[in-house]
Amino acid sequence: MKQSYLIKCAAAVVVLFFAASGVRAQSLWDLANQNKAALMISTLFSAQDVRDRLSSDQGIDQAIDWCKKTGVTHAFIESFRDGYTAEKKALEHARDRFREAGFDVSGCVTTTKVGKDSTGWTNIACYTDEPTQKRIQEIFEYAASMFDEIMIDDFWFTDCQCSDCRKARGDKSWVEYHCDLMTRVSRDRVLAPARAVNKQAKVIIKYPQWYEDFHNRGYDVVRETAEFDRIWVGTETRDPDNERWGKKAQYEAYYIMRWLGGIGGAKCGGGWFDPFGTHEDTYVEQARQTVLADAKEMLLFCYGALLRDTGPANVERLRTEIPGLFQLAKLVRGKPLKGIAAPKPPNSDAFDEQYVYDFVGMLGLPLVPTAEVRTDVKAAFLPVHAMKDPQLADKLKTMLAAKTPVLITDGLAKKLPASLAGDENLLVLKVGEKPNSLLDLAREELKPIRDKLLAPLGIRFDAPNRVALYLFGDHCLAVENFNDETIGASLGFQALPVPTLKQALVLPVNGSVLALSYEAGQFELRLSPRTLVVFEY
Numbered sequence: 090m091k092q093s094y095l096i097k098c099a100a101a102v103v104v105l106f107f108a109a110s111g112v113r114a115q116s117l118w119d120l121a122n123q124n125k126a127a128l129m130i131s132t133l134f135s136a137q138d139v140r141d142r143l144s145s146d147q148g149i150d151q152a153i154d155w156c157k158k159t160g161v162t163h164a165f166i167e168s169f170r171d172g173y174t175a176e177k178k179a180l181e182h183a184r185d186r187f188r189e190a191g192f193d194v195s196g197c198v199t200t201t202k203v204g205k206d207s208t209g210w211t212n213i214a215c216y217t218d219e220p221t222q223k224r225i226q227e228i229f230e231y232a233a234s235m236f237d238e239i240m241i242d243d244f245w246f247t248d249c250q251c252s253d254c255r256k257a258r259g260d261k262s263w264v265e266y267h268c269d270l271m272t273r274v275s276r277d278r279v280l281a282p283a284r285a286v287n288k289q290a291k292v293i294i295k296y297p298q299w300y301e302d303f304h305n306r307g308y309d310v311v312r313e314t315a316e317f318d319r320i321w322v323g324t325e326t327r328d329p330d331n332e333r334w335g336k337k338a339q340y341e342a343y344y345i346m347r348w349l350g351g352i353g354g355a356k357c358g359g360g361w362f363d364p365f366g367t368h369e370d371t372y373v374e375q376a377r378q379t380v381l382a383d384a385k386e387m388l389l390f391c392y393g394a395l396l397r398d399t400g401p402a403n404v405e406r407l408r409t410e411i412p413g414l415f416q417l418a419k420l421v422r423g424k425p426l427k428g429i430a431a432p433k434p435p436n437s438d439a440f441d442e443q444y445v446y447d448f449v450g451m452l453g454l455p456l457v458p459t460a461e462v463r464t465d466v467k468a469a470f471l472p473v474h475a476m477k478d479p480q481l482a483d484k485l486k487t488m489l490a491a492k493t494p495v496l497i498t499d500g501l502a503k504k505l506p507a508s509l510a511g512d513e514n515l516l517v518l519k520v521g522e523k524p525n526s527l528l529d530l531a532r533e534e535l536k537p538i539r540d541k542l543l544a545p546l547g548i549r550f551d552a553p554n555r556v557a558l559y560l561f562g563d564h565c566l567a568v569e570n571f572n573d574e575t576i577g578a579s580l581g582f583q584a585l586p587v588p589t590l591k592q593a594l595v596l597p598v599n600g601s602v603l604a605l606s607y608e609a610g611q612f613e614l615r616l617s618p619r620t621l622v623v624f625e626y
């Protein structure tokens with residue numbers, strides 16, 4: 090039995106490999122057009138790219154060729170960035186050429202170097218300032234005169250505390266003032282003027298990847314999502330080991346894409362990542378996480394940046410994964426996420442547990458990112474952020490009374506009533522104000538946590554750290570190894586009859602996965618380094 094299963098799996102690996110090669114023989118352009126409904130691939134031409142690379146027909150030809158070879162079917166052509174306004178003639182000509190070549194075309198604006206400087210971040214403006222508000226209005230009127238859809242790159246915030254802002258703030262907190270201000274300026278200076286110039290105009294607010302600080306800098310994901318036509322998500326986790334850009338867990342892209350996907354619902358479009366501080370492995374992990382999180386589109390920022398430094402090698406690798414990414418999008422689409430509820434209430438403070446969700450996701454705990462603390466869940470993970478919910482203590486009591494296993498951080502434990510401590514279904518995770526220290530937990534330390542939280546889900550999972558597990562619907566799951574070594578893991582099912590695991594997808598295309606059944610309901614897995622596998626069962 091064991092032997093025959095092994096052979097079947099080895100055969101499956103071979104078949105998959107040839108299938109992937111066969112698909113690659115077909116042009117990515119044709120494949121991308123056939124798969125648009127599942128996953129669209131887009132890129133951005135920054136205002137500077139428009140000036141430097143799209144101002145001649147030869148430059149446009151090269152850009153179209155690059156896009157077609159990369160499966161890109163949607164071009165965002167930007168009219169403003171860093172104080173520079175691209176020329177109308179160049180923008181319109183590029184727009185028309187891309188349309189004629191069969192692309193979807195949208196506009197983009199990056200609100201950097203707009204007007205009066207913020208006292209905080211460099212190149213960010215003070216939007217209390219009236220002339221700056223007028224300037225932003227002109228910038229969006231200009232974009233809307235040429236494009237029916239306009240993305241705003243993730244600098245649409247302010248942290249200014251100048252004397253004008255202080256005066257205008259009155260008795261409000263800075264969070265309240267900045268969120269109110271950005272919501273109002275979005276409505277009055279972006280959305281209304283854009284729609285006045287172009288009745289078709291739809292504006293996308295793209296939220297940055299730094300979700301813990303949204304409210305601190307004036308991004309209000311509830312009110313702004315309600316105001317805007319669409320939302321997008323920054324999923325640029327880059328290389329965790331990179332000194333300048335790093336220190337992020339790859340799971341962050343998945344967490345934020347799912348979390349905002351839940352908040353935005355049908356308004357949520359795609360995820361956006363870049364090549365900065367990445368190498369091939371970490372670059373494509375961003376794409377996989379974005380698609381695993383059910384993004385309808387992924388944007389490769391940006392054409393100019395992808396032509397230099399690590400860009401070309403990253404794109405070359407990505408091209409090999411694109412057929413698999415289309416398949417992945419179809420595998421996860423329409424399947425409700427299963428697992429451990431991991432609520433982050435909007436505008437909640439992280440205190441000393443910044444991005445703890447991302448690190449917990451790296452521990453093989455299949456999280457269900459959500460905005461609301463709910464009690465009708467099978468298992469839950471609650472960090473200090475949950476304090477934002479005024480009913481937290483009661484909700485926790487309800488969950489424990491229902492024998493729902495709940496993992497809380499040591500930070501949250503300190504803030505809860507002592508009466509809740511000691512419940513056998515309440516587990517405390519030692520974060521010690523250092524969320525990234527969770528990546529040092531040993532397999533033996535992780536096992537009891539996983540056993541307890543996964544039991545109500547009917548599965549068992551055992552693996553080293555940095556191996557993530559995802560549960561989609563009732564018959565699909567994914568395992569991703571983020572380690573540079575081959576790992577062994579085991580996966581068990583309580584359900585009878587014991588399911589058969591069918592390998593639906595492996596990335597990278599030369600990744601290797603073995604699944605050996607060694608006893609009823611239990612599978613031993615071996616995954617090559619930095620490999621994602623999806624099983625149907």
Ligand SMILES: [Zn+2]
Nearest residue numbers: 215249251254
């Ligand atoms: Zn100010």
